Amino acid sequence: MGCRHVWHTHPSLLILHLKVIITLGVADSLGHNISDTKPINLFFISIISAFTGYCFCILCILLLDIYTMILVNIARGKISMEERDKMRNLMKKTAVMMAATTMMFALEAPVDHIVSTDWLAQNMNDKNLVIIDTREAKAYKKGHVKGAVSYPRETYFQGKLGTVVELPSTPGQMQEMLQNAGVTDDSAIVFYSGGENSVDFADAASGLWNSWIYGLQNVALLNGGYAKWIYEKRATNSRLPTTTESDIELETYDKSAVASINDIFEAIYDEDKQIADARVGKFYRGEDRREDLARHGRIPTAKLTPMIRYVKSSGKYFEFLDKNKTKEILYNNGYGVELDKPLNLYCNSGHKTRGLWFVAKFLGGMKDVKVYDGGIIEYSRSNMPMEAGEPMD
Numbered sequence: 455m456g457c458r459h460v461w462h463t464h465p466s467l468l469i470l471h472l473k474v475i476i477t478l479g480v481a482d483s484l485g486h487n488i489s490d491t492k493p494i495n496l497f498f499i500s501i502i503s504a505f506t507g508y509c510f511c512i513l514c515i516l517l518l519d520i521y522t523m524i525l526v527n528i529a530r531g532k533i534s535m536e537e538r539d540k541m542r543n544l545m546k547k548t549a550v551m552m553a554a555t556t557m558m559f560a561l562e563a564p565v566d567h568i569v570s571t572d573w574l575a576q577n578m579n580d581k582n583l584v585i586i587d588t589r590e591a592k593a594y595k596k597g598h599v600k601g602a603v604s605y606p607r608e609t610y611f612q613g614k615l616g617t618v619v620e621l622p623s624t625p626g627q628m629q630e631m632l633q634n635a636g637v638t639d640d641s642a643i644v645f646y647s648g649g650e651n652s653v654d655f656a657d658a659a660s661g662l663w664n665s666w667i668y669g670l671q672n673v674a675l676l677n678g679g680y681a682k683w684i685y686e687k688r689a690t691n692s693r694l695p696t697t698t699e700s701d702i703e704l705e706t707y708d709k710s711a712v713a714s715i716n717d718i719f720e721a722i723y724d725e726d727k728q729i730a731d732a733r734v735g736k737f738y739r740g741e742d743r744r745e746d747l748a749r750h751g752r753i754p755t756a757k758l759t760p761m762i763r764y765v766k767s768s769g770k771y772f773e774f775l776d777k778n779k780t781k782e783i784l785y786n787n788g789y790g791v792e793l794d795k796p797l798n799l800y801c802n803s804g805h806k807t808r809g810l811w812f813v814a815k816f817l818g819g820m821k822d823v824k825v826y827d828g829g830i831i832e833y834s835r836s837n838m839p840m841e842a843g844e845p846m847d
Contacts, residue, residue, distance in 0.1 A: 561642045563674040567662070567816045568774065569644055571683055574599070574676055577642075578689070584635055584643045588657040589680065599646065599680065600689040603635045603697060610660040611803070618832045620803040628668055629704045636697040642672045649679020649771045652762040656809030663808040663825060669706025675812065681771035711811070713798045713824035719838055721798050722754050728791050730759040732801040732810040737830075740842030744802065749834040751842035753800065757790055761806040764813045780817040796822040802830045 561582045563569065577583055578601060585602040587594045594604040609631060613621030623631070637643060643665060645658035658675045665673050676683070684690060713721075721727035731738050731752050738758045740751030752758075763783050765772045775783070784790050791797055797820055801807045804827040814820045826833075834840065 560640060561672075563642050563644075563672050566777075567674045567812075568677050569674045570677055571686055571688060574644060574683075575688055580642075582638075582640050582642055584637050584641045586635060586643060586645045586661055587680070588645055588661050589648050589654075593648065595692060597684070597690045597692050599676075599683055600691050601695050602646070603695060605631055605635065605661065607657040607660060607805070610664045611805070615828075615832075617835070618828055620805075620831070622664055622667070622804070622827050625668055625704045625707070628664055629702065632665070632670070632702055632704070633700050634697070636700050637670070638700045638702055641670075642674070643670065644674050644676055646676035646683070647679045649676075649681035649683075649773075652765050652767075652772055653806070653809075655679065655765060655772070655774075655812075656761060656805050659809040659812040660805060663711065663811060667708045667711050668704040669708065670704075678768075678771045678773045682768075682773070685770045710822070711824060713800075713826040715826070715828055715832060715836060715838070717824065718753060718798055718800070718826050718833065721796075722839070726795060728795050728797045729753055729756040730791055730797060730799050730810065730814075731756045732759060732761045732799055732806040734760050734762065737802065739844065740840075746831055747802065747834045749840050751840045753830075753833060754839050754841050756800070757786075759784065759786075759790060759810065761801070761809040761813070764810075764817065774813070774817060777817050777819065780813060781819070784814060784818050784820075791820075793818060793820055796824070798824050798826055800826040800829050800833070804829045 561577060561580050564573070574585070578585065578599070585599055587598045587602040587604050588607055588609075589598075589604075590606050591604055594602075594606075598604070610623055610628075611620040612623040612627050615621060643662075645661040647654040647656075647658040649655070655675065658679070662673045662675060665671075678685075718729065721729050735758060736742050737744070737750075738752050738756075742750055744750070764775050764780055766775055774780070781793060785793060791814075797814060799807045799810050799814070801810075804825060807825045807827070807829065811823050811825050815823045
């Protein structure tokens with residue numbers, strides 16, 4: 455612990471390399487938790503890391519000196535036009551190499567955008583990691599993952615259009631939230647939910663989806679949620695973390711993850727496009743009495759694909775099914791969705807839709823998946839066709 459304290463308080467870039475690349479990266483590659491590493495081994499890992507970081511810093515200084523020398527000689531006319539062009543090309547290549555090297559030290563979410571409790575425990579002290587708790591505020595106050603900030607489910611449904619509410623939060627609303635959470639362009643964000651039932655992972659998926667459509671895609675969900683975290687007796691507290699407000703600006707909008715009501719209408723009559731209903735059977739058949747729906751039932755051609763099918767209970771917490779099982783359930787022996795065709799998803803308000811989007815895209819491996827964020831709340835107010843009862847085919 456003494457060694458780690460020294461590295462955390464050291465001001466140089468060297469320490470970033472120690473914490474991110476070696477102390478955690480080496481432990482992760484060896485397949486064990488850093489907390490299980492013996493102090494003497496951690497000491498030697500730290501020494502090796504320090505040397506690596508030192509060499510990197512020296513390289514940066516040398517390249518800067520060379521760059522300065524070249525600029526001075528160009529200004530004095532001591533370098534010919536041909537030599538100058540060669541030097542410029544060399545500097546461009548050097549800049550690319552430096553950028554690539556710097557990216558090696560960034561914390562990246564796994565390719566399937568799911569992190570385990572082990573991964574989070576190993577990386578939770580990384581300065582580029584932001585952990586967001588999507589449970590209700592009162593649950594967060596009782597206890598949360600150490601260092602996590604609180605942005606509950608409703609934070610991601612602040613948008614509205616006329617009588618249609620619970621639309622995605624606007625860029626301005628999301629930007630303010632992310633700035634207050636300390637998110638920067640270099641951040642990796644882990645969202646977690648309660649993990650107590652088959653539905654609540656959609657809370658975390660809502661946060662991830664909202665971030666995704668606004669260009670922040672170095673994001674992940676914690677598998678098992680807070681329930682698994684506390685079951686394994688991981689680090690928690692009830693204190694509010696200290697965060698530094700960032701100046702991040704949201705300048706991207708990924709339309710490929712969003713479906714409009716026109717997209718849905720088009721998909722009804724296009725055999726190459728699919729629609730799936732993330733709700734349970736009673737809503738699909740129109741047997742509910744939900745008051746914010748103008749009509750009850752489903753969108754024509756929609757497949758019943760409840761979001762709750764894709765998690766399993768350990769008795770203490772809920773986790774995602776594996777990828778093979780997920781694909782099997784999505785396909786449902788030919789009665790479900792085809793994994794190689796575009797898929798448009800909906801529920802009532804968009805909450806479960808975001809959960810199913812996450813499942814279909816990252817566990818099902820589907821390339822073209824969209825969220826119809828207006829859901830049946832919007833659709834039922836239109837003059838578009840709806841169906842109820844059991845499907846005929």
